[in-house]
Amino acid sequence: MKFRGELSARQFAFVMNLPTLLFLGAVLAYPVIYAGYLSVHKVGLAQLRRGEFPFSGWENYGRVLEDPLFWVAIKNTLIFTAVTVVSEIVLAIAVALLINQTSIWTSRITRFLILLPYAIPPICNGLIWSFMYSFQFGFLNRLLFSAGLIDDPVNWAGNPDTALYAVSVPYIWRTLPFAIILMHAALQGIPRELYEQASIDGANAWHRFRQITLPMLQQIIAIILILRTAFAFAVFEEILAITQGGPGDATWVAAWYSYKITFSPPNNFGMGAASAFILALMIAMIALVYLRAVYRRVQL
Amino acid sequence: MTDDLISKWELSRRRVLGGAAGLGLLGPAGTFAQGAGPWSQPPKSKVDKLNFVVWTYADIYARIAKQFETDWGVKVDSTISSFNDHPTKLATMYAAGEKIDVSQSSPFSFPNFVSQGLVEPLDDMPGAKEYAADFTPFTRQVAMVNGKLMGLPYFATAWVWNYYSDMLEKLKIDKPFSTYEEFIEHCVKAKKDGVSRYPVLWVAGVGLEQLPGTWYQMTWNRGGTFFDKQGNHMLGPGSVARETLKWWANTFEKGLDIADPESLKVQFTTSAKAFGAGKNLYRGPNHHYGLNVANDPAQSPIAGKVKVLGSPGDGKTIADAHVYFLCTANRNKEWAWKLLQYLGGKTKDGNYTQASALAKDAMLGSGYTSVMNSDAIKTGWAPWGDVPEILKIWDKSAYIAEVCSSIYQPWHFPWTDQLNIEVQKCLTGQITPDACCDNLIKGIADAKRKV
Numbered sequence: 001m002k003f004r005g006e007l008s009a010r011q012f013a014f015v016m017n018l019p020t021l022l023f024l025g026a027v028l029a030y031p032v033i034y035a036g037y038l039s040v041h042k043v044g045l046a047q048l049r050r051g052e053f054p055f056s057g058w059e060n061y062g063r064v065l066e067d068p069l070f071w072v073a074i075k076n077t078l079i080f081t082a083v084t085v086v087s088e089i090v091l092a093i094a095v096a097l098l099i100n101q102t103s104i105w106t107s108r109i110t111r112f113l114i115l116l117p118y119a120i121p122p123i124c125n126g127l128i129w130s131f132m133y134s135f136q137f138g139f140l141n142r143l144l145f146s147a148g149l150i151d152d153p154v155n156w157a158g159n160p161d162t163a164l165y166a167v168s169v170p171y172i173w174r175t176l177p178f179a180i181i182l183m184h185a186a187l188q189g190i191p192r193e194l195y196e197q198a199s200i201d202g203a204n205a206w207h208r209f210r211q212i213t214l215p216m217l218q219q220i221i222a223i224i225l226i227l228r229t230a231f232a233f234a235v236f237e238e239i240l241a242i243t244q245g246g247p248g249d250a251t252w253v254a255a256w257y258s259y260k261i262t263f264s265p266p267n268n269f270g271m272g273a274a275s276a277f278i279l280a281l282m283i284a285m286i287a288l289v290y291l292r293a294v295y296r297r298v299q300l
Numbered sequence: 301m302t303d304d305l306i307s308k309w310e311l312s313r314r315r316v317l318g319g320a321a322g323l324g325l326l327g328p329a330g331t332f333a334q335g336a337g338p339w340s341q342p343p344k345s346k347v348d349k350l351n352f353v354v355w356t357y358a359d360i361y362a363r364i365a366k367q368f369e370t371d372w373g374v375k376v377d378s379t380i381s382s383f384n385d386h387p388t389k390l391a392t393m394y395a396a397g398e399k400i401d402v403s404q405s406s407p408f409s410f411p412n413f414v415s416q417g418l419v420e421p422l423d424d425m426p427g428a429k430e431y432a433a434d435f436t437p438f439t440r441q442v443a444m445v446n447g448k449l450m451g452l453p454y455f456a457t458a459w460v461w462n463y464y465s466d467m468l469e470k471l472k473i474d475k476p477f478s479t480y481e482e483f484i485e486h487c488v489k490a491k492k493d494g495v496s497r498y499p500v501l502w503v504a505g506v507g508l509e510q511l512p513g514t515w516y517q518m519t520w521n522r523g524g525t526f527f528d529k530q531g532n533h534m535l536g537p538g539s540v541a542r543e544t545l546k547w548w549a550n551t552f553e554k555g556l557d558i559a560d561p562e563s564l565k566v567q568f569t570t571s572a573k574a575f576g577a578g579k580n581l582y583r584g585p586n587h588h589y590g591l592n593v594a595n596d597p598a599q600s601p602i603a604g605k606v607k608v609l610g611s612p613g614d615g616k617t618i619a620d621a622h623v624y625f626l627c628t629a630n631r632n633k634e635w636a637w638k639l640l641q642y643l644g645g646k647t648k649d650g651n652y653t654q655a656s657a658l659a660k661d662a663m664l665g666s667g668y669t670s671v672m673n674s675d676a677i678k679t680g681w682a683p684w685g686d687v688p689e690i691l692k693i694w695d696k697s698a699y700i701a702e703v704c705s706s707i708y709q710p711w712h713f714p715w716t717d718q719l720n721i722e723v724q725k726c727l728t729g730q731i732t733p734d735a736c737c738d739n740l741i742k743g744i745a746d747a748k749r750k751v
Contacts, residue, residue, distance in 0.1 A: 246564065246724050266415075268750060
């Protein structure tokens with residue numbers, strides 16, 4: 001039944017969504033559009049202050065794409081993203097399964113403790129790990145040395161072969177709780193009866209995981225993949241605190257590149273915005289691939 | 301040009317000292333107190349508050365802001381960030397249209413800030429000429445841009461070496477190195493005898509003055525530069541810079557393996573703290589005031605045993621000065637100038653209060669000849685190092701732009717980014733010194749395209 005003057009479901013949904021749309025438009029879309037505008041103009045500090053930007057067309061994009069350092073940064077970002085996202089998903093499933101064991105009382109404490117790294121500001125996380133990685137005085141080398149696992153200290157963050165992976169670990173440590181929480185919530189949504197029935201049918205733990213748990217987690221895995229990939233592409237704080245892109249260009253990532261181009265003299269805001277836009281396009285393309293390959297397959 | 305400047309400095313020093321003695325104006329601390337100068341006169345205009353945007357250094361800014369408020373009754377707001385974040389903070393505040401009365405700059409960022417219109421010329425401000433006349437040569441080279449006075453000095457520093465005297469004794473070596481060959485001999489012996497696994501800690505973290513500064517200093521000391529007077533690079537085969545890099549790279553893992561791997565991460569202060577752990581024989585070359593950390597009992601287990609050392613050969617080294625400037629985004633130029641003087645000049649009582657305090661509290665050098673000749677330096681630095689020795693080294697120093705004149709170019713920063721990358725690759729054995737220099741030559745054109 002519909003009353004006179006009553007909005008249709010479609011109209012009602014539109015009205016309800018409007019405030020959110022306006023808010024997101026103001027805080028998200030405007031800066032993105034403005035950055036897009038800057039990316040096709042010549043913008044330095046003086047121009048930004050005066051608000052007068054000479055139009056430069058696609059010149060900034062061309063300069064970014066011609067810069068070999070940009071491609072090094074993209075390569076490093078792709079490696080970093082692959083390492084961190086895959087590690088997060090595997091670890092999140094493992095930890096979520098552990099803390100999902102209601103019969104173990106320590107699981108409840110662990111559930112609380114697991115959140116702690118997520119509460120640490122990224123820059124502080126970077127500094128903490130920077131001290132841990134210290135070559136001669138770091139806790140990590142001391143621990144490994146005491147355990148007899150190494151004879152000489154390892155230059156974790158200072159060796160070009162290990163630096164990118166060394167930066168990945170603190171990042172995973174900080175962001176893993178997010179994935180665990182989502183994964184744990186999804187695990188709790190799986191009906192117990194499915195496991196009970198499978199057990200009666202003779203399925204062992206591995207079979208139950210393969211045939212029940214993993215398929216039921218696919219939706220959340222798809223969501224985590226998309227979110228974590230986007231965030232990993234924008235990694236910055238750990239790089240700033242631990243390696244500042246070094247040694248050499250071993251940890252120059254895309255966000256660090258944009259930051260340096262924009263905020264180091266000669267403060268080329270236009271080129272910085274162009275590099276950020278190229279990065280955003282890459283993330284969008286990867287998200288689309290995920291959507292096609294994973295998200296649709298799990299029939300959300 | 302350097303000799304020319306040194307001779308001018310000598311003249312200036314004599315003139316100022318002579319004048320001070322004649323007028324009887326030399327204050328108890330050795331700095332000039334001239335109560336009746338323009339610094340003691342209040343501006344005619346009114347202002348509610350002022351602000352400065354600076355990088356952090358202990359509580360010096362809280363102290364000087366309080367003194368300004370007490371002297372003039374004007375509130376001073378401060379925006380303080382870390383040294384590395386300061387240019388970003390300043391740039392974003394300026395771009396966002398915020399009011400900035402006074403700020404500061406490293407000598408590397410300063411030409412860019414001037415060319416981007418952030419810096420107000422000071423020539424017409426009352427007392428400005430007197431300040432300029434008292435500048436040391438380094439300060440003059442930084443603060444005078446195209447013949448105009450653009451800033452007042454924050455501090456100045458010269459590059460020195462440090463050594464750990466107990467370790468030298470343990471090695472039964474009677475004096476520190478005086479040639480690069482001796483340096484290698486000492487380090488190899490220290491490693492061979494098991495006294496130090498990594499005898500030298502270079503200050504070679506990513507930056508403008510650390511990794512590049514170390515290469516600049518050793519190249520200059522060996523008689524080379526990075527660019528000639530016409531701006532052509534001096535990095536080709538056989539150049540002093542290239543040969544210096546070869547020598548330097550050989551101290552790392554793929555060569556003699558005497559360099560501490562931590563070298564590629566440490567900055568000025570962290571390197572001094574790391575050296576204070578007593579695991580290395582030599583540190584440097586880097587800012588002289590690292591001694592104030594390495595010889596501070598609160599921060600260093602080997603305090604008092606870290607000594608200063610000049611460079612081999614004729615002892616040539618490099619130096620630089622950081623500056624405060626009056627920002628074009630100021631509220632009120634007269635009052636901003638007043639505040640600028642509190643940071644980089646004289647306070648109401650006519651003393652170089654800030655410069656003297658920095659010398660005594662932090663071992664910083666001054667951009668003013670009169671302060672450099674005063675007790676603030678002679679007694680202020682004494683707790684941390686051999687003052688006559690440091691001043692002797694100081695007298696042999698040239699401004700860093702004499703070695704690398706690209707500092708004045710807008711492409712210096714992107715090129716330095718590449719320099720940090722290529723040299724670190726070279727020092728970690730990923731590329732040869734020849735490839736590194738070839739990449740840097742090519743990189744000049746690439747950097748120009750980013751401007």
